[in-house]
Amino acid sequence: MSVKAAPPTTIMAASTLPDAITAGQLMTIRQRLRLFTWPVGYIAIITSIAMFNWGYDTLVFSGVVAMKHFNVKFGQCHVSLATGASVCEIPGGIVSIMSSAPFAGKLVGIWLAGPLAAKLGRKPIFLVVACTSYVGVLLQITATTVAQFTLGRVMCYAMTGICAPIIPAYVAEVAPAELRGLLVGLMHLQIVLGNIIASVINARTSKIDSKSSWMIPVGLQFIMPTLMVACYPLLTESPRWLVSKDCPDRALAALRRLRGSAVSESDIASEAELLIHANANRVKGKWAEVFSGTNRHRGLVGIIGLIGQQATGQVFVLQYGVLFYQKQGYSNSFELLAGGLFLSLIVSLGTTFVVDHFGRRPLLISGGIGQAIFLLMIGAVSTPLGVTRTVLNLQVAGFYLWAIAYNISWAPLSYILLAESSPTRLVEKMNLIATTINVALAFTVSISAPYLLYEEYANLGGKVGYIYGGAAIVLAVLAFFFVPEMKGRSLEEIDVLFANRVPPRQFKHTLVDVASLSLAGASSVTRTSSADTTSGPMREQKWVKMVVGGERNECRV
Numbered sequence: 001m002s003v004k005a006a007p008p009t010t011i012m013a014a015s016t017l018p019d020a021i022t023a024g025q026l027m028t029i030r031q032r033l034r035l036f037t038w039p040v041g042y043i044a045i046i047t048s049i050a051m052f053n054w055g056y057d058t059l060v061f062s063g064v065v066a067m068k069h070f071n072v073k074f075g076q077c078h079v080s081l082a083t084g085a086s087v088c089e090i091p092g093g094i095v096s097i098m099s100s101a102p103f104a105g106k107l108v109g110i111w112l113a114g115p116l117a118a119k120l121g122r123k124p125i126f127l128v129v130a131c132t133s134y135v136g137v138l139l140q141i142t143a144t145t146v147a148q149f150t151l152g153r154v155m156c157y158a159m160t161g162i163c164a165p166i167i168p169a170y171v172a173e174v175a176p177a178e179l180r181g182l183l184v185g186l187m188h189l190q191i192v193l194g195n196i197i198a199s200v201i202n203a204r205t206s207k208i209d210s211k212s213s214w215m216i217p218v219g220l221q222f223i224m225p226t227l228m229v230a231c232y233p234l235l236t237e238s239p240r241w242l243v244s245k246d247c248p249d250r251a252l253a254a255l256r257r258l259r260g261s262a263v264s265e266s267d268i269a270s271e272a273e274l275l276i277h278a279n280a281n282r283v284k285g286k287w288a289e290v291f292s293g294t295n296r297h298r299g300l301v302g303i304i305g306l307i308g309q310q311a312t313g314q315v316f317v318l319q320y321g322v323l324f325y326q327k328q329g330y331s332n333s334f335e336l337l338a339g340g341l342f343l344s345l346i347v348s349l350g351t352t353f354v355v356d357h358f359g360r361r362p363l364l365i366s367g368g369i370g371q372a373i374f375l376l377m378i379g380a381v382s383t384p385l386g387v388t389r390t391v392l393n394l395q396v397a398g399f400y401l402w403a404i405a406y407n408i409s410w411a412p413l414s415y416i417l418l419a420e421s422s423p424t425r426l427v428e429k430m431n432l433i434a435t436t437i438n439v440a441l442a443f444t445v446s447i448s449a450p451y452l453l454y455e456e457y458a459n460l461g462g463k464v465g466y467i468y469g470g471a472a473i474v475l476a477v478l479a480f481f482f483v484p485e486m487k488g489r490s491l492e493e494i495d496v497l498f499a500n501r502v503p504p505r506q507f508k509h510t511l512v513d514v515a516s517l518s519l520a521g522a523s524s525v526t527r528t529s530s531a532d533t534t535s536g537p538m539r540e541q542k543w544v545k546m547v548v549g550g551e552r553n554e555c556r557v
Contacts, residue, residue, distance in 0.1 A: 035176045037260035039236045043174055044183055046231050047167050048190045050129055053224035054160045055194025057133075059341075060217050061153065063202025063334060065095060066322045070214040074146050090146075092450040092457060098150050100447035105154035107439045109161020114428055116162070121245075122170040122238040125162065130225035130232075132159040137221040156221070161439070165431055168415060173238040174258055184419070185352040188412040192348055196341040202322075203334030243275045247555035251275065290429050294498045298421045299430050301483055305417035306438035308364070308410035308475040312371050313468035315445040317399060324453060324461070329392065336396060340403045347407040359487040359508070360413055361479065367409020368476030374402040375469030382462025395462050410475070420486045420494060484508075 064070050068088070075090040090098075109132075117125055132155055139152030171183050201217045208216075236258055242251035252272050259268055289295055316324075317340070325333030355363065378398035381391050422430040451457040452464050460467075484507035486494055493512045502510050 035262070037258060037262070039257050039260075040175055042231075042234060043171065043236065044186075046126065046228060046235060047171055047187070049224050049227050049231075050126065050163050050167055051187050051190035052194040052197075053129075053133060053221070053228075054163050055191035056198045056224070057156045057160060057194075057221060058191075059195040059198040060202065060221070061099070063199060063206065063322050063337075064214045064217060065090065065098070066326055066333070067202075067206050067214045069209075069211045073211060073214075074143075074149065092453075094146060096447050096450040098146065098153065099450070100443050101150050102153040102157035103439050103443035103446065105156070105158035106161035106164075106442075107436065109158035110164060110432070110435050110439065111161075112158075113162045113164070113166045114432065117166050117169070117241075121241050122166065122173065123232075123235045125166050125170070126228050126232055126235065129159050129162055130228045132156070132162065133221065133225040137218065137225075140218050141215060164435060168419070170238060172419075173240045174236065176259070182352070184415070185355065185412060187415075189345065189348050189352065192341060192345045192407075196338060196345060199334060199338040199341050203338055206334055239272070240275055245556045248272075248276065250555065287429060290426055290433065294501060295423065295426060295430075297482070298423060298498055299433065301421035302418035302430060302434040303437055304475065304478050304482060305410070305414035305421075306434050307441060308368065308479070309414040310438060310441045310445055311468070312368070312406065312410055312472040312475060313375055313402060313465075314406060314411070315442060316449055316464060316468060317402065321399070336399075340400055343400055344403045344407045344411070347404050348412055351408050351412050355413065355416070356487060359485050360417065361483060361485045361508075364409050364413060364479040364483060365476050367405045368472050368479060370405030371402055371409070372469045372472035372476065374398045374405060375465040375472060377465070378402075378462045379465030379469060382465070391462075398465070417483065417486075420489075423495065423498075480505075 071088045071090055075088045077086055077088040079086055113125070116128060120128075136152045136155030136157075136159065139155060140149050141152075143149035143152060168184050168187065171187075175183050198217065201220065205213045205216045207213075236254050237250070239251040239254045239258070242248075242254060252268070255268050255272055259271075290299060321337045321340070322333045325336050330336060351363065375398070378395055381394040381398075418431060418434055449464075452460045452467070482504055484497070484502075484504035486507065489497070489507075489512075496512050497507055497510060
């Protein structure tokens with residue numbers, strides 16, 4: 001069947017747009033929560049399960065690798081010269097491989113996520129995530145060698161790689177605009193909650209004097225994918241994906257389900273028209289454009305965000321925190337890590353609700369400076385004084401204060417920067433580059449950490465604070481010079497500011513006349529129900545006929 005281009009349709013004057021933006025920004029939390037419908041809430045719950053599983057999986061190994069019976073199973077045993085007792089320990093080099101190799105799986109997951117979501121849809125991705133988790137956990141729980149256990153971790157990390165780009169996109173596509181930021185911001189909380197539960201379980205099972213001590217926390221990872229499979233049938237597919245597959249009837253039905261009875265039929269049809277219009281006129285950018293003009297700056301902003309997430313100490317604290325505490329002589333290392341994670345959860349919750357008030361730049365810069373101060377403090381007290389009670393207390397205080405600074409800055413804001421700075425035409429390509437760099441850096445930090453900490457290598461101990469503290473200073477400086485303040489700006493305004501090469505420190509105070517978007521060939525940028533007063537079935541029929549200029553394509557789902 002031949003396909004005609006969708007004809008231009010009437011849309012509202014751009015001069016009315018600022019009023020709409022202001023109204024959305026001034027909504028209270030209570031007003032926003034009233035827009036929740038049970039399908040949107042249900043999707044939020046299921047995505048929470050996936051993000052929780054991500055957080056649990058990434059932390060559970062940091063506790064398991066320090067457990068006695070895990071080291072008996074997979075480590076090398078010898079007689080201690082000091083005590084004469086048999087000691088089993090996994091060599092630092094092997095721990096480094098077990099910690100870093102899974103990042104290869106995460107990278108594969110990231111690169112497969114886009115094509116899978118484009119072909120299968122957003123909803124079926126949850127089955128892929130669940131199946132990948134099942135295989136990974138099964139390989140770990142039945143492992144008889146380090147290689148098999150590590151392969152299981154690679155599979156579980158592939159699951160996290162699939163989640164990273166797809167779940168935020170899915171939530172953004174189905175949520176009302178007024179709830180989008182809140183829901184995306186809550187994802188970090190869910191990851192931290194998974195971290196906390198993993199650390200608590202590790203702390204409890206570490207006291208079991210059998211192989212169950214490590215098999216229980218690993219085996220519990222079967223629960224979350226089972227819940228995802230059980231809840232899968234009631235998920236609603238993304239209307240935007242259905243429109244891209246020429247399924248207008250199903251897309252309109254999905255919108256009605258997502259918006260509920262609180263939204264009028266006219267408004268639902270108006271949103272549907274906007275989806276089809278955007279799909280008909282979308283032209284994807286080429287790879288060469290990613291590295292040209294102002295796109296280089298936009299890409300740099302997203303990359304800085306994800307580098308700040310990895311290079312300022314989080315791998316050291318989360319993956320090696322328990323081992324570090326143990327080597328410093330703490331007997332309650334699991335509890336110390338759990339306490340820091342609980343503090344992270346509280347701070348992240350507060351950040352989620354204030355980021356749109358204070359903005360991105362103040363939180364990134366102040367949080368980055370705070371991280372640097374507290375990491376350098378850990379290094380300073382570890383250098384001349386040796387291991388004393390005062391040093392141990394200062395180290396714990398430094399870690400906890402670092403957690404506060406990290407969770408008001410890079411931890412929750414990195415993905416927000418990536419989402420806001422990437423131009424729509426190049427979003428998949430820029431996100432792919434940024435997340436690939438993120439994984440490569442995480443791999444580098446993870447594989448180097450044991451060599452910095454273990455006695456048979458550099459044996460730096462708390463002095464690694466100098467390294468990560470220095471990185472935190474560099475990232476804070478980069479944020480000051482290159483990251484603009486994008487709080488309260490529409491994506492169209494951000495496009496104008498970047499296109500006109502406005503310096504990052506002037507973004508906040510530069511006024512944008514939304515009508516000037518006509519310079520890009522579109523004098524109007526948004527669509528409302530006032531553009532067409534047709535309602536009910538006639539409005540639906542009109543929209544359906546717009547799909548290909550009056551001709552219908554066969555649904556390709």
